[in-house]
Amino acid sequence: MDNPEWPTAQLKLLEQSDVYRWFIPRHLGGLQWEPAQIASAYVKLASACLTTTFILTQRVAALRRICASDNVALRDTLLSGILEGNTQATVGISHLTTSRRHLGQPACLAIEKDSGYSVTGQSPWVTGACGATHLVVGAEMPDGRQILFVIATDAPGITVPHGLDLVALTASQTGPVKFENVFVDPSWLLTDPTQQVLAASGLTSTGSTQTSALALGLATSAVNFIEQESRQRPDLFETAEALKKQQSELEDRLLKLSSGIAICTNEELRTEMNSFVLRTTQASMAVAKGAGFVQGHPAGRWCREALFFLVWSCPPSVIHANLCELVGIE
Numbered sequence: 001m002d003n004p005e006w007p008t009a010q011l012k013l014l015e016q017s018d019v020y021r022w023f024i025p026r027h028l029g030g031l032q033w034e035p036a037q038i039a040s041a042y043v044k045l046a047s048a049c050l051t052t053t054f055i056l057t058q059r060v061a062a063l064r065r066i067c068a069s070d071n072v073a074l075r076d077t078l079l080s081g082i083l084e085g086n087t088q089a090t091v092g093i094s095h096l097t098t099s100r101r102h103l104g105q106p107a108c109l110a111i112e113k114d115s116g117y118s119v120t121g122q123s124p125w126v127t128g129a130c131g132a133t134h135l136v137v138g139a140e141m142p143d144g145r146q147i148l149f150v151i152a153t154d155a156p157g158i159t160v161p162h163g164l165d166l167v168a169l170t171a172s173q174t175g176p177v178k179f180e181n182v183f184v185d186p187s188w189l190l191t192d193p194t195q196q197v198l199a200a201s202g203l204t205s206t207g208s209t210q211t212s213a214l215a216l217g218l219a220t221s222a223v224n225f226i227e228q229e230s231r232q233r234p235d236l237f238e239t240a241e242a243l244k245k246q247q248s249e250l251e252d253r254l255l256k257l258s259s260g261i262a263i264c265t266n267e268e269l270r271t272e273m274n275s276f277v278l279r280t281t282q283a284s285m286a287v288a289k290g291a292g293f294v295q296g297h298p299a300g301r302w303c304r305e306a307l308f309f310l311v312w313s314c315p316p317s318v319i320h321a322n323l324c325e326l327v328g329i330e
């Protein structure tokens with residue numbers, strides 16, 4: 001699915017599926033699933049539709065930040081709204097750690113004012129903001145401390161433009177959210193202002209196993225296609241076997257790492273997954289030949305979607321390692 005429609009239609013479809021009925025209550029309510037089961041579910045969901053699964057991860061990211069908040073009153077109010085289905089939250093925090101950092105000035109500036117904060121600027125990347133009722137978003141103060149807060153999308157001074165025209169995952173409706181002197185009451189802060197507020201929460205932000213699971217899900221679609229083609233084309237048999245073996249080894253590593261078995265770091269796994277998803281999707285194009293280059297064939301979409309993993313939530317060490325592979329240096 002890659003059309004500019006607002007993702008609600010996709011989420012509605014997903015909500016009706018068995019995977020969703022199993023996945024959401026266990027993931028969001030009480031964490032009854034083991035982490036490896038959650039990772040495995042992400043692989044399956046991403047293999048079915050990367051865009052829908054990505055949107056889901058951003059909702060879950062907002063939820064995790066809310067759950068981890070030490071502001072109990074705010075947390076409980078938001079959680080009850082989320083559980084009732086009246087509150088839809090998404091997250092815009094990349095400018096606190098990665099996006100626009102080289103500019104030397106905050107993308108989103110928070111000034112102490114009227115016993116609260118006045119926020120101006122933009123959160124450059126927010127997925128599905130136009131369908132959200134609330135945003136988990138960050139801003140930086142002149143002294144370098146950061147605030148992490150929740151704000152209603154219809155609060156005065158907030159503008160949510162239409163999503164950007166993306167290379168892929170267009171239906172995620174990702175784009176900037178603009179802030180013009182938006183008043184943030186201290187009761188909306190998820191935690192006290194501090195340097196590197198995301199790290200202070202103890203939650204991982206970039207390079208987690210979740211992003212690797214989504215990459216593996218997309219790669220799985222491409223590998224399945226190549227395997228299917230190999231049934232009629234014996235010259236592809238060796239290719240399909242080699243990719244299936246790598247897929248199974250990577251899935252094993254993903255599930256082990258998700259379970260807390262330190263076979264490698266998150267970033268090492270992500271580096272391998274990025275390489276794998278780029279290689280498998282391009283292999284699917286080579287296998288599909290010219291037919292794959294025609295709009296509507298999934299191979300072209302898979303190739304474009306794989307590029308996403310070079311830019312989304314990608315720690316510098318992963319980018320560096322992927323660049324070295326692309327450039328051909330050790």
Ligand SMILES: Cc1cc2nc3c(=O)[nH]c(=O)nc-3n(C[C@H](O)[C@H](O)[C@H](O)COP(=O)(O)OP(=O)(O)OC[C@H]3O[C@@H](n4cnc5c(N)ncnc54)[C@H](O)[C@@H]3O)c2cc1C
Nearest residue numbers: 058091092093094098099100102125126127174311312313
């Ligand atoms: C489809 C999509 C969905 C996303 N969804 C979310 C989301 O829901 N929530 C969220 O928080 N984040 C989200 N992100 C953000 C993502 O995780 C990354 O933070 C983002 O892709 C970083 O890209 P950037 O262009 O902002 O990086 P930047 O570092 O700002 O780079 C932009 C440009 O600045 C220049 N530049 C970069 N570094 C330097 C330098 N050192 N010196 C000089 N010039 C430089 C380059 O020309 C570069 O092209 C999303 C990203 C994408 C693509």
